Amino acid sequence: MANSIMDPTDDFVRFPLTGRFLAGRLRHDMSEAEKQKLESLVTETRTLIDGELLVRRGDPCVNTTMLIDGFMLRTLENSERRHAVSFHVPGDFVDLHSFPLGRLDHNIECVGAARVGFVPHALIQEIVNEHPHLARLFWFSTLLDAAMHREWIMTLGQLPVPKRIAHVFAEIWARLDMVGRAFVDGFQTPLRQIDIADMCGATPVHVNRALMQLRKDGIADFRRGEVRVANRAVLESFAEFDPTYLYGSHAEAPVTLRQATR
Amino acid sequence: MANSIMDPTDDFVRFPLTGRFLAGRLRHDMSEAEKQKLESLVTETRTLIDGELLVRRGDPCVNTTMLIDGFMLRTLENSERRHAVSFHVPGDFVDLHSFPLGRLDHNIECVGAARVGFVPHALIQEIVNEHPHLARLFWFSTLLDAAMHREWIMTLGQLPVPKRIAHVFAEIWARLDMVGRAFVDGFQTPLRQIDIADMCGATPVHVNRALMQLRKDGIADFRRGEVRVANRAVLESFAEFDPTYLYGSHAEAPVTLRQATR
DNA sequence: CGCATCCTTGAGGGCCATCAAAATGCGTGG
DNA sequence: CCACGCATTTTGATGGCCCTCAAGGATGCG
Numbered sequence: 366m367a368n369s370i371m372d373p374t375d376d377f378v379r380f381p382l383t384g385r386f387l388a389g390r391l392r393h394d395m396s397e398a399e400k401q402k403l404e405s406l407v408t409e410t411r412t413l414i415d416g417e418l419l420v421r422r423g424d425p426c427v428n429t430t431m432l433i434d435g436f437m438l439r440t441l442e443n444s445e446r447r448h449a450v451s452f453h454v455p456g457d458f459v460d461l462h463s464f465p466l467g468r469l470d471h472n473i474e475c476v477g478a479a480r481v482g483f484v485p486h487a488l489i490q491e492i493v494n495e496h497p498h499l500a501r502l503f504w505f506s507t508l509l510d511a512a513m514h515r516e517w518i519m520t521l522g523q524l525p526v527p528k529r530i531a532h533v534f535a536e537i538w539a540r541l542d543m544v545g546r547a548f549v550d551g552f553q554t555p556l557r558q559i560d561i562a563d564m565c566g567a568t569p570v571h572v573n574r575a576l577m578q579l580r581k582d583g584i585a586d587f588r589r590g591e592v593r594v595a596n597r598a599v600l601e602s603f604a605e606f607d608p609t610y611l612y613g614s615h616a617e618a619p620v621t622l623r624q625a626t627r
Numbered sequence: 628m629a630n631s632i633m634d635p636t637d638d639f640v641r642f643p644l645t646g647r648f649l650a651g652r653l654r655h656d657m658s659e660a661e662k663q664k665l666e667s668l669v670t671e672t673r674t675l676i677d678g679e680l681l682v683r684r685g686d687p688c689v690n691t692t693m694l695i696d697g698f699m700l701r702t703l704e705n706s707e708r709r710h711a712v713s714f715h716v717p718g719d720f721v722d723l724h725s726f727p728l729g730r731l732d733h734n735i736e737c738v739g740a741a742r743v744g745f746v747p748h749a750l751i752q753e754i755v756n757e758h759p760h761l762a763r764l765f766w767f768s769t770l771l772d773a774a775m776h777r778e779w780i781m782t783l784g785q786l787p788v789p790k791r792i793a794h795v796f797a798e799i800w801a802r803l804d805m806v807g808r809a810f811v812d813g814f815q816t817p818l819r820q821i822d823i824a825d826m827c828g829a830t831p832v833h834v835n836r837a838l839m840q841l842r843k844d845g846i847a848d849f850r851r852g853e854v855r856v857a858n859r860a861v862l863e864s865f866a867e868f869d870p871t872y873l874y875g876s877h878a879e880a881p882v883t884l885r886q887a888t889r
Numbered sequence: 890c891g892c893a894t895c896c897t898t899g900a901g902g903g904c905c906a907t908c909a910a911a912a913t914g915c916g917t918g919g
Numbered sequence: 920c921c922a923c924g925c926a927t928t929t930t931g932a933t934g935g936c937c938c939t940c941a942a943g944g945a946t947g948c949g
Contacts, residue, residue: 423871441781443867448784450777462774465767470774470872494759501755504766505727507773512724512732514776515712519703521783522710522828525936558896566784571937573897589895589946605705609685610732787904820928833905835929851914851927 374545376400382407382482383431385456389543389613390509391502399499406492407431407482413475415555419459420473426463428483432456435479436555440472440563449564451513452476452537456544461507464489477555509612516610521566524605527575529565531604534585534592539608551586551593561587636807638662644669644744645693647718651805651875652771653764661761664754669693669744675737677817681721682735688725690745694718697741698817702734702825711826713775714738714799718806723769726751739817771874778872783828786867789837791827793866796847796854801870813848813855823849 376384376392383403386392395403410433413419419430419437437453450471453459463469464486493500513536520532537554541547556564562572579585584603586593594600638646638654645665648654657665672695675681681692681699699715712733715721725731726748755762775798782794799816803809818826824834841847846865848855856862 439777441777443781443785446785448781450780462770465763465770466774466874470874471777493763497756497762500759500762501727504769507766508724508727508769511769511773511776512728514773514780515701515703515733518712518776518779518783519705519710521780523705523708557894568938569896570898570939574937577897612728612732819926830906831928832907832930835927836905839929 377545380404382410382433383456385544386431386458387502387506388456388545390611391505391614393614395499395502399496399502402492402496402499406484406488408485408488410480410482413479413481415475415477417475417479418472419475419481420463420469422470422472423468425468426460427486429461429464429486429489430459430473431482431484432459433480433482435481436476437479438474438476438560438564440474441470442472447563448566449560451510451517452564454537454540454544455546458484458503458506461489461503462510464503465507476557476560512610512612526565526567526571527578528604529567530561530572530575531579531584531600532606533561533564534587534594535601535604535606535608536611538592538594538597539606539611539613543611543613550595551591553591555590557589558587639807642666644672644695645718647806648693648720649764649768650718650807652873653767653876655876657761657764661758661764664758664761668746668750668754670747670750672742672744675741675743677737677739679737679741680734681737681743682725682731684732684734685730687730688722689748691723691726691748691751692721692735693744693746694721695742695744697743698738699741700736700738700822700826702736703732704734709825710828711822713772713779714826716799716802716806717808720746720765720768723751723765724772726765727769738819738822774872774874788827788829788833789840790866791829792823792834792837793841793846793862794868795823795826796849796856797863797866797868797870798873800854800856800859801868801873801875805873805875812857813853815853817852819851820849 373388373392376388378384380400380403383400383406386403387395413435420426422441432453432455434455437459438449439451439453440447440449442448459473459481460469489503492503516536520529524532538547538552541552546552558572558576559569561576562569565572567575576587579587583595584600600606635650635654638650640646642662642665645662645668648665649657675697682688684703694715694717696717699721700711701713701715702709702711704710721735721743722731751765754765778798782791786794800809800814803814808814820834820838821831823838824831827834829837838849841849845857846862862868
């Protein structure tokens with residue numbers, strides 16, 4: 366194990382650009398050299414404003430983007446209406462899919478201000494050619510997105526809107542936790558009610574009513590900019606949230622990956 | 628370009644186990660050597676029966692499975708109810724996600740009989756270490772699943788059930804087309820109405836009514852075992868189906884991948 | 890302090906779920 | 920070849936979740 370004695374939050378300081386990548390997942394499988402290599406890939410950083418489009422569906426991509434700070438959505442559009450298919454928190458390679466795919470089938474947009482770092486595809490290609498273990502971690506990180514997509518599919522297909530919202534809250538919270546950006550009793554988020562509506566396949570009006578219900582029932586209190594939760598277990602059980610699909614390190618880690626570490 | 632003059636269906640004959648892998652997508656980027664290498668990875672084949680579970684959620688995986696013939700579903704379960712998050716057609720690596728992830732967050736089950744071929748993870752690891760271009764195609768194929776997941780999310784979030792069903796039909800048809808398994812006026816499928824219900828997040832009763840409506844409106848005629856469509860354009864426009872998310876070769880191909888071919 | 894954006898509230902209607910039961914199709918065995 | 924049993928499909932009636940349309944209130948920024 367690479368860093369079992371080290372406090373994981375050290376990486377947030379030592380690697381200000383990429384220190385949250387796979388934190389709480391397989392980051393403990395990264396060697397010191399790999400962490401440094403990854404940090405060195407970021408050639409340029411930029412600050413984006415609320416609503417800015419980082420990638421537009423179909424555009425050819427030559428960079429991949431590490432989200433350093435902020436919150437982003439992957440969105441699709443269909444007949445005049447936007448739908449958010451997933452979100453991103455600091456430490457995510459928000460558009461790494463574009464490397465194997467060449468172009469993206471969706472938009473990536475900011476919610477609130479964000480700071481990002483760019484990694485040219487050519488450098489990713491180098492990693493693939495010369496650092497198979499790191500490449501496999503990149504692959505892993507894109508498949509986390511796929512696993513989260515699957516959970517969203519089930520959520521949309523089976524749960525009524527109040528539970529979908531609660532599920533979204535539970536997932537955001539769990540993911541922020543892994544990258545050290547949550548509170549004990551909730552989290553901050555730049556999401557507006559209309560964003561939640563687009564994530565849940567519901568109308569803003571209905572989301573508003575559902576949020577009031579969640580507040581009244583003591584499940585979650587969403588206000589502009591933050592979510593407060595009195596009892597996390599209540600939220601998660603109401604949402605039927607089971608975090609195993611996030612592949613956190615507390616769950617069983619991939620056996621073969623561990624073997625391959627060194 | 629590796630095989631621009633060759634009829635793609637030749638591969639179906641020359642490589643009976645893996646000849647449909649990425650057919651209609653990036654298979655034209657595979658060199659002859661890569662195709663042979665891939666074919667050689669399959670160490671064992673098996674025939675599965677209707678309803679058989681190939682992989683159970685959470686089980687550790689040491690193999691990856693090529694679907695040679697048949698039809699499979701990825702399913703999740705939530706509070707007593709099954710939900711299908713995607714399906715597979717011949718040529719798909721149905722559980723390649725398990726290689727980077729180590730275990731799967733979902734079940735993979737047969738609908739109808741299926742023939743599959745197994746590839747040990749150890750051989751995939753060899754490919755990753757020594758054949759970066761082929762490895763990148765593997766990565767690509769798993770991200771196709773992610774792209775399809777995203778489309779399903781939007782479909783579930785935005786379309787009423789009749790259009791969801793039509794969308795599922797359109798996707799199945801398009802994917803079977805790419806692997807040479809469709810008819811000019813439709814396709815065969817072992818799906819039952821209850822499977823369609825689980826794919827669309829609806830009840831079997833409602834699916835039944837929606838199917839009758841689609842039949843009456845001349846959009847699609849589903850009967851046990853097959854779907855017949857009078858006018859494909861009508862089906863696809865009704866379903867708001869845009870096949871770009873399938874990354875077929877007719878669409879713009881990934882630029883960087885082409886450069887990396889040789 | 891004015892305007893834009895976001896949130897909140899109300900009324901009416903449609904899609905889809907639930908419950909219940911009948912009909913059809915299909916493989917099996919008498 | 921027909922009878923039987925089971926899975927699947929079809930049909931009917933009722934109700935709830937969530938949508939649509941509409942307008943009023945709050946919040947924040949220049």
